[in-house]
Amino acid sequence: MDNIFDIKNLNLWYGSKHALQGINLRINKQSVVALIGPSGCGKSTFLRCLNRMNDLIVNCHIEGSILFNKVNVNSERYDEINLRKKVGMVFQRPNPFPMSIYENVIYGPKCQGITNKKRLDELVESSLKKAALWEDVKDRLNSSALGLSGGQQQRLCIARAIAMEPDVILMDEPTSALDPIATAKIEKLIIELKANYTIIIVTHSMQQAARISDYTAFFLMGELIEYDKTDIIFANPKNKKTEDYITGRFG
Amino acid sequence: MLNHPWQVKLIKILTYLATILLVLLVFWMVSFIIIQGISYLNMTLLKESSSLIITTLMVVFLALLIALPLGIFSAIYLQVYTNNGKLVKMMRFSIDSLNGVPSIIFGLFALSFFIYYLGLNRSIFSASLIMSIVVLPLIIKNTEEAIKTIDIAQIQGSLALGASRFTTINRVIIPYCIDGIINGVILAIGKIVGETAAIMFVIGSASSIPKSFFEPGSTLATKLYLIIQEPTYSSNGIGSAYGIALILLLIVVLLNLLVKLVNHIFMKRRG
Numbered sequence: 001m002d003n004i005f006d007i008k009n010l011n012l013w014y015g016s017k018h019a020l021q022g023i024n025l026r027i028n029k030q031s032v033v034a035l036i037g038p039s040g041c042g043k044s045t046f047l048r049c050l051n052r053m054n055d056l057i058v059n060c061h062i063e064g065s066i067l068f069n070k071v072n073v074n075s076e077r078y079d080e081i082n083l084r085k086k087v088g089m090v091f092q093r094p095n096p097f098p099m100s101i102y103e104n105v106i107y108g109p110k111c112q113g114i115t116n117k118k119r120l121d122e123l124v125e126s127s128l129k130k131a132a133l134w135e136d137v138k139d140r141l142n143s144s145a146l147g148l149s150g151g152q153q154q155r156l157c158i159a160r161a162i163a164m165e166p167d168v169i170l171m172d173e174p175t176s177a178l179d180p181i182a183t184a185k186i187e188k189l190i191i192e193l194k195a196n197y198t199i200i201i202v203t204h205s206m207q208q209a210a211r212i213s214d215y216t217a218f219f220l221m222g223e224l225i226e227y228d229k230t231d232i233i234f235a236n237p238k239n240k241k242t243e244d245y246i247t248g249r250f251g
Numbered sequence: 252m253l254n255h256p257w258q259v260k261l262i263k264i265l266t267y268l269a270t271i272l273l274v275l276l277v278f279w280m281v282s283f284i285i286i287q288g289i290s291y292l293n294m295t296l297l298k299e300s301s302s303l304i305i306t307t308l309m310v311v312f313l314a315l316l317i318a319l320p321l322g323i324f325s326a327i328y329l330q331v332y333t334n335n336g337k338l339v340k341m342m343r344f345s346i347d348s349l350n351g352v353p354s355i356i357f358g359l360f361a362l363s364f365f366i367y368y369l370g371l372n373r374s375i376f377s378a379s380l381i382m383s384i385v386v387l388p389l390i391i392k393n394t395e396e397a398i399k400t401i402d403i404a405q406i407q408g409s410l411a412l413g414a415s416r417f418t419t420i421n422r423v424i425i426p427y428c429i430d431g432i433i434n435g436v437i438l439a440i441g442k443i444v445g446e447t448a449a450i451m452f453v454i455g456s457a458s459s460i461p462k463s464f465f466e467p468g469s470t471l472a473t474k475l476y477l478i479i480q481e482p483t484y485s486s487n488g489i490g491s492a493y494g495i496a497l498i499l500l501l502i503v504v505l506l507n508l509l510v511k512l513v514n515h516i517f518m519k520r521r522g
Contacts, residue, residue, distance in 0.1 A: 056407070088412070097423065107412055112413065160412065
């Protein structure tokens with residue numbers, strides 16, 4: 001199977017804090033990869049390297065290579081805007097813009113210069129359908145996105161990312177602000193989306209990782225401790241630290 | 252600790268009294284001007300002061316035209332692009348200082364720099380130029396405060412969708428800050444309409460309706476100042492000062508309502 005991301009010897013410092021230490025990781029196309037580990041272990045920081053969101057942080061220094069489709073994107077010469085068109089992101093708290101549902105979905109495509117009304121209409125419908133939100137909102141596309149429930153807002157954020165037609169969708173604890181029913185919907189959606197996208201998800205819930213992911217990476221104090229098929233990680237971890245964590249002995 | 256019942260009661264009474272006093276004071280001032288001015292507010296005065304009203308509006312318009320983009324972009328620069336370096340600290344310090352400078356100093360500066368040094372004519376343009384500097388801190392401060400309240404998740408959300416910084420400023424930051432900007436504009440309008448000392452040396456004086464921004468003129472406030480100084484300047488003497496003061500008040504109220512209306516329409520369009 002093809003790698004979409006191939007990360008080699010990735011190191012990251014916040015000022016003098018060595019937050020990611022020599023990470024090596026390959027991510028297969030069209031799979032769901034869960035990043036787990038206790039708070040502050042570097043899993044979110046790692047996720048944000050993949051669409052260069054750490055560029056925004058002052059004093060953040062990154063070394064190593066991140067090959068995305070065989071091109072190193074961790075380089076001044078690689079335009080982060082181009083990367084973000086291919087690598088979408090969904091955040092911890094739903095963050096729809098204070099605009100209509102329609103405007104939210106076409107925000108990305110519009111930034112890319114798509115102005116054809118018919119094309120935009122199609123994108124809105126297909127993205128909302130893929131995000132399992134179309135039936136909820138098809139009659140009120142022009143009303144404010146802020147009127148939606150938390151779970152709907154998060155699905156709108158997923159639709160917004162899908163509308164970019166990305167290869168990868170990064171999700172940073174996308175269900176941590178949602179109730180169990182909304183969480184179940186998002187999880188079901190993630191499994192469906194796997195057919196077309198590679199999904200890398202940071203999660204605090206090990207049950208969630210076990211339910212939805214194909215591969216799981218366990219981070220601890222800035223290091224990648226173990227990375228394998230999810231079944232193996234949860235049934236037969238090779239590393240003692242992984243076993244301690246998933247059995248709840250620390251965390 | 253202020254937790255004795257009588258202390259709580261005392262504080263309550265003091266705040267209550269202060270509020271009443273303030274409301275009464277404003278009410279008394281406004282009603283005084285209305286009562287004194289209303290009998291002079293007739294067609295003759297309106298005709299006499301039509302050039303004043305137009306000149307005032309021209310200064311408001313041009314000063315805001317200069318100060319708004321300058322102020323908004325400075326605020327965005329300060330909040331979004333920089334990381335509290337030396338330059339930023341210096342900028343902030345000068346903005347704060349600018350806010351505290353008495354307007355007569357602005358007047359002196361305008362006279363010596365614009366008129367004597369640069370050789371500009373005494374005109375509405377020169378007056379607008381100095382007023383744009385006077386109101387700049389108001390616009391910057393209010394916009395900055397509004398930017399500070401933006402949820403960082405909104406900015407990240409925009410950038411994560413492949414938007415450039417420019418697009419993010421244009422479509423997320425500025426719409427979000429509209430309230431703060433409007434607040435600054437309202438304060439700025441009040442300041443410009445009421446300002447005398449900063450502009451009286453550089454606007455010249457004229458009683459006809461100005462045909463361009465490069466002609467001299469008198470605003471309501473500068474004329475008011477002249478009449479109070481020398482009541483013979485007006486046919487009705489000191490009486491027309493009250494009339495003009497009333498017009499001045501009305502214009503501030505009307506302009507503020509207009510700004511709020513524009514804001515309302517803008518918000519509605521945004522949904």
